[in-house]
Amino acid sequence: MMRCFCLVLLLVGLFVGQPALAQPQWLTLPPTPTLPEATRSGLAPVNGIQIWYAVFGRAKSAADDPVMGEPVILLHGGLANSHYWGEQVRALQDAFQVIVMDSRGHGRSTRDAKPYGYGLMASDVLALMDFLKVPKATIVGWSDGAIIGLDLAMHHPDRVSRLFAFAANSDPGGVADIAHSSVFNAYITRAQQEYRALSPTPDGYASFLAQIEKMWASQPRWTARDLAGIHVPTWIVDGDHDEAIKRTNTEFMAARIPGAGLLIQPEVSHFSFLQDPAQFNADLLHFLRHVKGS
Structure with a gap:
């Protein structure tokens, strides 16, 4: 009996003071990054609202490198803001002209009474491109931003040179049940805090969230035929x-x-x-360097 008790003490002693096993990274939500110092930033009058934007790096000028200074627009996901792209901006800004924007009603951008829709949000991107005098750009989108990118590639291919679409869906049926996801619920909580800190209407989060959720429940609704109409060089990307x-x-x-x-x-x-x-940055840079734009 004493021998068994000692063995138990020995086994317990092996684990005392040992750090707990780290969570798999897919179950973590690292802090929201910050953006580096921008070359230019501000509010653009777009479609009757104000869109916050920032530009990093420099415009195309180097004749010895075909991608140097090429415009790349990063579009964030639903409920988020441009700060989420902080690490990607740092990875790209030395070689590309990187543009971020807060989607309508998100971050520092304003919204109006128009119901949210991916077509409307795509038109905001086009209007900002016109404001910045960018005729064509590579679109890098995450979630809602990737859906906006697909909408642009589908309906305005003359403005999109390439599309890197991360975590998009083509139909509401492609969305999984996130109600019990601790990571996604933590993100929604964080998004509310960030909305209050950045938005010109800090008390309007509940209404904003309800409108976005209504869009998620009904859009997009693209068929196989719709997708077949995209001829912009595209990567469809997601996490496992x-x-x-x-x-x-x-x-x-x-x-x-x-x-x-x-x-x-x-x-x-x-x-x-x-x-x-x-x-993520290595995959994105590979795409930008090796997938030829249209």
Whole structure:
């Protein structure tokens, strides 16, 4: 009996003081990054509202490098703001002209009474491009931003040179149940805090969230034929543990867009660019360097 008791003490002693096993990175929500110092930023009068934007790096000028200074627009996801792209801006700004914007009603941008829709938000991107005198750009989108990118590629291919679409869905049926996702619920809580800190209407989050959720429940509704009409060079990208997007829908989009690449990033979720920015940035830079724009 004493021998068994001593063995138990020995086993317990092996674990006393040992650190707990770290959570897999796909179950974490790292802090929201900050943006580096911008070359230019401000509020642009767009479609009757004010869109906050920032520009990093420099415009195309180097004749010896075909991508140097090429405009790249980063579009954030629903409920978020441009700060989420902080690590990507730092990775891209030395070689590209990087543009971020807070979508209407998000971050520092204002909104009006028009109901939210991806077509309307795509028109905001076009109007900002006109304001900044950017005729054509590569679009990098996350979640709602990726859906906006797909809308632009589908309906305004003359303004999109390439599309890197991370964590998009083509139909509400492609969205998974996130009600019990601790990571996504933590994100929604954080988004509310950030909204209050940045928004010109800090007390309007409940109304804002309700309007965004209404859009999520009804849009987009693209068919295989719609997707087949995209001829902009496109990569469909997602994390292998995405808690919000069904893998079947990701694969469906990649299969229906002519010539599209499919990339599933390992060990990350809907928040890949926060959870493993080195991996995300390497994949994005590979796309920018090796996928020829239209």
